[in-house]
Amino acid sequence: MADIIQLLPDHVANQIAAGEVVQRPASVVKELLENSIDAGAYSIKLIIKDAGKTLIQVIDNGKGMSATDARLSFERHATSKIRSAEDLFSLNTKGFRGEALASIAAIAHVELKTKQDQDELGTVIEIEGSEIKNQEVTVTPTGTSLCVKHLFFNIPARRNFLKSNNVELRHIVDEFHRVALAHPDIEFLMYHNGSESFNLPKSNYRQRVVNIFGNKTNEKLVPVVEETEVLKISGFVGKPEFAKRTRTEQFFFVNNRFIKSPYLNHAINSAFEGLMKDGSHPSYFLNLTVDPKSIDINIHPTKTEIKFDDEHTLYAILRAAVKHSLGQFNIAPVLDFDRDRNLDTPYDFENKRASTPTVEVDRSFNPFQEERVQSRSSGSSSSSSSSSSNYRKEPASQWESLYVGLESKGTKTENNFSEVQFESQPENTSLFDDGKQVETKQRTYQFHNKYIISTIKSGMMILDQHRAHQRVLYEGLLKHLTVKESVSQQLLFPLSLEFSSSEMEILENLKEDLEHTGFIFTSFTEVGIEITGVPINVPESEVSIILEQLISDVEQEVPDSHFSATDLLAKSMAKSLAIKTGQSLSRLEQEHLVNSLFACKEPTVSPTNKVTFITMSVDDFDKKFI
Incomplete structure (x- = not known):
């Protein structure tokens, strides 16, 4: 061969x-x-x-x-x-x-x-x-x-x-x-x-971070410095209140080489435990210096992953260093046993002895004893009696007279109350009222604050409230973006948000589409935006979360066509605004969500093509009891 x-x-x-x-x-x-x-x-x-x-x-x-x-x-x-x-x-x-x-x-x-x-x-x-x-x-x-x-x-x-x-x-x-x-x-x-x-320009590390991510980043940084025989750490972590919904500001450098390490990233998240909201990610810019002989760089073609000889030690040191920095700069609550000089005794009182306070008590005072009107003059009273008079209350004379005649006025009072009329709003009746009172029965039930159960003719329907609301919001937003007609609610005070230059470039490209959804921008600079109006039913506290999620989605997948960009914007905003799992809904809210879902063009799937509801027939239940 x-x-x-x-x-x-x-x-x-x-x-x-x-x-x-x-x-x-x-x-x-x-x-x-x-x-x-x-x-x-x-x-x-x-x-x-x-x-x-x-x-x-x-x-x-x-x-x-x-x-x-x-x-x-x-x-x-x-x-x-x-x-x-x-x-x-x-x-x-x-x-x-x-x-x-x-x-x-x-x-x-x-x-x-x-x-x-x-x-x-x-x-x-x-x-x-x-x-x-x-x-x-x-x-x-x-x-x-x-x-x-x-x-x-x-x-x-x-x-x-x-x-x-x-x-x-x-x-x-x-x-x-x-x-x-x-x-x-x-x-x-x-x-x-x-x-x-x-x-x-050439600068120090802090200034380089600020030059890349914006001037407002300077106030968000907490220094981290630690030096041991195994590891030397320098750099910064972001304050917990500025944690982002994305991982765009997470940087590990080992011997001046950028790396990705989920294991060390877990150490940072562990140090921030209890200080951030769920779903948020801390920012960090950390330089790790180790012995080159203790790492192996040649395990990945792009050299972004390296292997450490002793990862467990690095994990413990890194976690402790970050936690110490958060406590040292009063970011995290700690027990500080250092003496506070503000609590020391002043110099002028250092050799003085404290005087014992005196308390005067009227031992003859009896709150249950009837007060007697004294006819003798105040001049003939002794010093003890005059001092005791300071503690005596004025006699509540003739208090019984307040209740005299109530029995005789009882009949008249009843007559007066019987003539009282209360204001009430008229009941809203149906346009087609046939004279019969219709009983409203509850047709929906919320299960574990996640699913909505509704009865249908053939059996039962189980609806995922988060996915269903995503579909409802998605079609509504897509309609506003396509027709370019939206309704905004004005903010009492303008809302200012800071972003990096790269994030501002993304928002600049989406500005027109965002305005079609209901956002009103009064200022669009290189470092931030100012918003005076937001779409209806969008709370002011959620605006920054919505925009950060939108930037993250755009960074991961930016479509080419304008329609696809509009579709992505509607999906991203629907995902941010949809009701979350664990949110309790009233009966009216449950019914409204069910009705709104089946008014959509495609109620069976969410915007990400996931099932919104399932049905179970009576026969399915009967099979379970065989």
Whole structure:
């Protein structure tokens, strides 16, 4: 039998590797930014067009590369970071496998310009699909400029799987935030379609967080500092009252590398236990410094997951450090045994003895003894009697006279009360009153504050109140958005809400649709909004929750067409406004919900295509008793 195993060509192997390393334009941004940091740059510029599908360019002022290194950097497993397998356990750089540039060059048009400080001329290399088209010397500033165009040009199937520009841009901004937060000592700039999105100057860590997430973030931060032999922690956590409904402001950095760790995230949630509402997530920006030999980074292609030697110790230290910071800054209630100097004895009273207070008591006072009117003059009374007179009450003379004559007036009083008429509102009768009083019977019952049970001709119907209300609200909101007619209720005082620049961009795109639902905006700035009107039946306290949930839904899935965006807005608001499980409903509310559901066009499923009710016939019950 002929041999069937053969080696793959380099360009095919690079495309396969690109499937692991380059999942979307954000993956390219991450790799290029990390390469610039490893090159020692202190100013990095990111230029994006069409959410990275057309252009991704990173310009830095690092040390650059020679002509030989520039050519060799696009070869697979070519790296300057490691020399042996032992070096994998003492890594202090971002990249080390040498697969990023080779994978990117296999699926895009790449142009590299680089120059070292000691050289007069630099090198330019042009590559298309792993094939070098041109290499020559050029005039370029010190550092490196790497331009990636037409991503996935030779893999149309991968390009078709990319999301809309808004979604891809959201992922790029997330990667930009992760790299920029880990290195506050480096200047970062980002441009999208010719406009400046971020300008982050060199600063300290707190200022970098504020520059990214808005000026109002400064008052929300609580410092966390802890240093042990195993772990060094620095950074900030958000105050519990500013907890969000989403996880967008949760960042772990281990040795200046962003990671995802559900285990350590549980430690933070445990420290915040009892301080936040259900469904809220704390914000944190924490830097963890550990011995590089105690972690393994090379377990995931994107290097966002690492393995710790002793996770249990890190969990306990992290939880204790966060809990201590919350207590130290009076965020959480604690028992403080430190002496408060405000409670010390004043200096002037330090050597004085406390005087015992005296109490004077009239031992002759008897509240049950009848008061006697004394005829003798007050001048002849003794001092004791005069002092005792201060404690005597005035005699309640002739109190019996208040009740004299009641028996004789009783008949007249009864006659007066019999003539009293009480005001009452007329009873509302039916338009088709046949003279018979109709008894109202309860046809719905609430079960465990979650389900509504209603009787039908064939048996019984069980309705999920949360899903049913979602369907009712969804169709109503969709109608307002489509017809562009809505009713608003004015707020007594304007409501001001703060958002980050990326969240404001999402709200800006949805502003028109939100106005069609009933929101009235009087101010729309780069850092926040001001609302003077909200849709009917939307409480003021729920506005921020609704908008945060909407931003989260948009970040996860932003549709392309306008109708789909309208549909998503209606779904998100219906989910936020629908009555929750555990909410008690009156009989009228239960019946109204049932009637409103069956007045919908599609009452059988919720907006997320989940069943809203089930039915059980009498035969089903009969089978249970066989």
